[in-house]
Amino acid sequence: MSPILDLVTIGERFRTVYALPPAAAASVASLLSVCDVSSLEDGEVLFTEREQGFTAYFLLSGKIGVSRRDAVGYVLDISTLSAPTLLGHMSLVDDSPRSATCTAIGPCVVAAMDRARFQALVAADGPRGSVLRRLLIAAMSEQLAGANGRILALIDPPPDFPADDETTEHGIEEAAHVLDGWKG
Amino acid sequence: MSDLDSPGAIAAALHRLEPLRDVPADAIAELVQITSVARFGVNEAVFRQGEAVGSVAWLLLSGRMSVRVATGPQQRIMTDVWPGEIVGEAALYAKGPTRSATVLTTAPAVALTIPRSALFDHPDQPALIALEMHLLETMAKRLRSTNNVLQCVVNEQRAHVAEPPRPASSPADAPRAAAPRPARPEPPERLSLAQRLARWFDTAD
Known part of the structure; x- marks a missing residue:
């Protein structure tokens, strides 16, 4: 059953979190109005790593756990996302499989946007297209800045830290390769 | 740089850029009107790490820049920037308070300054x-x-440091809730880079 939501209030929360101009709150609400809103129960899986992605989601309330499996099958808890935020958008931006599993932590409400609508809106003019692009870029910019900051901290360890094996050297090279894509 | 001295020349340079190749000429001309052009000499800072983030970004039209990040006393050159x-x-999309890197020109450069x-x-x-x-x-x-790189390094670390107990069932097929999480080994007192990366990957929030 779809929950009844105050989309204007939720739009204002997105506007605040993503530092959008005042008029953007109504545009976010308009964007959400064309999504399918649904509730998730604690532990319910929204999507699974490696599956093909056909939907982007706006987390309207609650928290979502993000996890991946490593090469031997361990479940690695990567992060916890709190509303309001976007998730699952990467698969629709670059047509790639899901890079992680997203699971509800407690009750959640999400607004789902299917691929066809997403692709039409993201390239569209008008306030909905504009606010969707900016939300996406802002979300990815934050993700990237956080990841790069952590990698930087790791490739510049404390002075007394020994860099004494091939794995470490390879790790530095790989991290430096990632940072080649950084543009401040 | 004499070929970028007029609005028409700037518009032509913009039209040659891959992302703007299919944009109508009148939209490119409008982009020139609502933005400005910045010119930089060699080794000039476009912005510096730690500065207030401001409200503009730059689209490089000609010349070359490099992105540098200072960590402690060191400064790392991260990448070159091309037209x-x-x-x-x-500055246009995120809400961070300061610039996270320094951008210096490595050749005379002309850039379109795009204000928020x-x-x-x-x-x-259309051009925006x-x-x-x-x-x-x-x-x-x-x-x-x-x-992908994080996953690669974590996998290497796990293979390199210790062979952990594997889950009983096929890990790739088992649902997440059903997969038991094996006990993690006690962390060593001094951790290698890869180990620290693995710990971060496991506990990041």
Whole structure:
């Protein structure tokens, strides 16, 4: 059953979190109005790593756990996302499989946007297209800045830290390769 | 740089950039009107790490820049910036208070200065839409690359440091809730880079 939501209030929360101009709150609400809103129960899986992605989601309330499996099958808890935020958008931006599993932590409400609508809106003019692009870029910019900051901290360890094996050297090279894509 | 001395020359240079190749000429001309052009000498700072993030980004039209990040006393050159690339986009879209890197010119450069207000005041501007679409694709690639490298290093670390007990069932097929999480080994007192990366990967929030 779809929950009844105050989309204007939720739009204002997105506007605040993503530092959008005042008029953007109504545009976010308009964007959400064309999504399918649904509730998730604690532990319910929204999507699974490696599956093909056909939907982007706006987390309207609650928290979502993000996890991946490593090469031997361990479940690695990567992060916890709190509303309001976007998730699952990467698969629709670059047509790639899901890079992680997203699971509800407690009750959640999400607004789902299917691929066809997403692709039409993201390239569209008008306030909905504009606010969707900016939300996406802002979300990815934050993700990237956080990841790069952590990698930087790791490739510049404390002075007394020994860099004494091939794995470490390879790790530095790989991290430096990632940072080649950084543009401040 | 004499070929970028007039609005018409700037518009022509913009039209040659891959992201703007299909944008109508009148939209390119409008982009020139709502932005400004900045010219830099060699070894000049476009912006510096730690500065207030401001409200503009730059689209490089000609010349070359490099992105540098200071960590402690060191300064690392992260990448070169080529014509068609945007630097400082965080000022337009993110809410961080300061610049996270320094951008210096390594050759005389001409860049289009894009103010945040241009985006907000002209949401339907075709050239700005094309630049935003280009940014989306670029950032998606960077994020995928970051995820893949982190996973690679973590996997290497796990194989290198210790052979942990494996889950009883096929890990790839088992649902997440059903997969028991094996006990992690006690962390060593001094951790290698890869070990620290693995710990971060496990506990990041």
